[in-house]
Amino acid sequence: MTYISKEFQKVVGTRPIRPDGVDKVTGKANFGADMVMPGMLWGKVKRSPHAHARILAIHTEKARALPGVKAVVTWEDFPPIPSEEAFVGEGPMNFRDLSRNCMARDKVLYDGHAVAAVAATSPAIAEEACDLIQVDYHVLPHVIDVEEAMKPDAPLLHDDLFTQGVDPKPTRASNVAKMIGFTKGDIDAGFREADVTIERRYSNAPVHQAYIEPHACVVSAAADGQTTIWSSSQGHFMVRAYCAKLLGIDISQIRAIAAEIGGGFGGKTLIYLEPLALAMSRKTGRPVKMVMSREEVFRGTGPAAGAVIEVRLGAKKDGRLTAAEAVLKYQAGAFPGSPVGPGCMCAFAMYDIPNAKVTGYDVVSNRPKVAAYRAPGAPNSSYGVESCLDELADQLGIDPLALREKNAAKDGVKALHGPTWQNIGYAATVEAAKNHPHMKEPLGPNQGRGVASGFWFNIGGESSAACHINEDGTAVVAVGTPDIGGSRASMAIMAAEILGIPVERVRPIVADTSSIGYSFLTGGSRVTFATGMATTQAAEKVVEELKKRAAMIWDISPDAVEWKDGKAWPAGPNAGSFEPLPLAEIALKSGRTGGPISAEVSVNAQGAGPGFATHICDVEVDKETGYVKILRYTAVQDVGRAIHPSYVEGQIQGGVTQGIGWALNEEYIYDKDGRLENPGFLDYRVPVAPDVPMIDTVMVENANPRHPFGARGVGEVPIVPPMAAVANAINDAIGVRMRDLPMSPPRLRAAIDRNGG
């Protein structure tokens, strides 16, 4: 059933206090590192100091002999996993690679790669034991840069990696794992038709998701094999499945419990510590707790991919695009699986271009395996395309927003990757940006304004939700998707709307893997859409049951009962004359009318509406230092229907802030030996509160007809436009075009010097 019409919405669109808020602001919420158990051991990881080396031997005798050490594990404690591809959190994953990423087998492939782990009675003893483990390495040449890694003579990471997607099938191994391509129309004819052609090369750095909470877990394996995992992740069903796979045990043996999560942004759609803790708990029969340090997070977990983006655009003098081409080279890290596919599909998604071609390369190098990060792949390609579009606008003498408006994709336009757009709100975001007062604000010396747009698909997928009515007429909503961005509040809102009760009378929880049906992880901006659909349907089932119970109490047909404002009402004069029955009264009598009232629904939600955004950014550049101050930022986004507007705004503001960090400061710095030199927040500079102004959000509500309340995913597209918006603003301010990220003070200062000061 649909409730998109706002006349049906009394709770949806309001801003109640989040149900997990008090615990979080008073420090009582239990995050991954807060779990403590009797007899618990502490686990630590021994990590490689080399970017690329063959493991000759691992000597653990001294560590095992240290008093307090209870277990040591190396690759020998994990079953060999055959090469088997599956689609996991953010994209394709090979379980053999996942296993080897958690624990190196024959080679280490990056500085920080795990080679052993220890469980001991204290963290200090575990660390000391790690120091006592001696690993004999044969150090190999390494490669960090993506284009260096693509060269035929580059050091090879995997002898058995042959480029997929090329004809004929290669006979020589390569660091290029895959080539992928999309074409539309006749690209050569499109460029011939153009009055102006522009061709540029851009690059952006791999960056970390920089979640505040490091990875943490506690795993307890009992003597009979039954195992409980508490961990901070974006999907406890994902944790359960991957641990079972990597250790060769039945899924039914594992119960995974979602801890509160202190940020994920895609980076917690993989496992790192859990299989190690599980292996050591099985060895010792005691719970094992593992918590990463910040340095380990940087050295050992997946950043977002960095990329080189080559863009070529052709246009008529009036700004109409006739052709567009891009070549994308994406960092995958140590194992294949960069988000180059989505990067290709997102590159030109905002525009109606008759002739287009995108070619993408997935490239391995001696860096940690990449993980998802908000809209994985899209920010990289969009930074190049949206910067190049700005350069084209400059060349044509056309306002950059007008150029976007002229070429905006609309309903009925066929996207480069195939689908014909339906019910999209891109043009509405451009229109709203154009009319925003921000566009009229005067700018001073060394100040400039940039605009950029972005797209993300959003997904649906498998979700389960249960709705239970308590004896006093309150309700519990249990879901299988961890709450990262306030989803419990949104679930409570949707259930309250259907049940017709105040949202404060609905208690939303995240249930463990043994208490609710399977749910795919929290990612892809899918939870408010997909789990919201399951929650809505579970509440609808409960309402149907409540109507039956009322009918039983009144001794009339269930068809003669309707549900409104949290009460059962006779459907009309023919139904009889009864006082309305509130939910609490029906709940109180549920034992006499058939038993407890509850329902669980599992869905595989389809029809997630795509997300589009257009951002406006004002900067001021200090030409002496190269420092860029963000003066004002406005993010316009098609959000479908905002279930809880504060959290939609929060998602947009968070995505923009992370995008500003990617634009201005964030990067991994490696020394000549391939060792990471800045694995901490002092040297890896994320934006902090004084770095950003209050980010203004404009929610364009173009309801998604495939969701009962019209919701679209909102958490990813906000990170797509900022890099180009900032770069375009810098160029507008001082006439210096930055084509490589980050645009940090030393780099910008050098560019200003090259430009003649």
Add this chain to the structure above:
Amino acid sequence: MPRVVISGQAARRFTGGATELEVEANTFRRLVLELDRRFPGLGRQIDESMAVAIDGEIFQDAYLAQLKPESEIYLIPKIGGG
């Protein structure tokens, strides 16, 4: 008859280079079965690593999706997210 466009190069290795195919089927499941019969291995490839756009709407899993004679089906890389 529904028209299938295979836009990812990975899938093309199964079809001998053909990127557009006509397949008699009234559900997506039947379409996949028919494609796998014609091009052994393509069905598994679609199941494990591809999403589908049917008449403009992207499905991650579309066995139940109904097809019309004029339906246009694009097979594209599966989409995840952060």
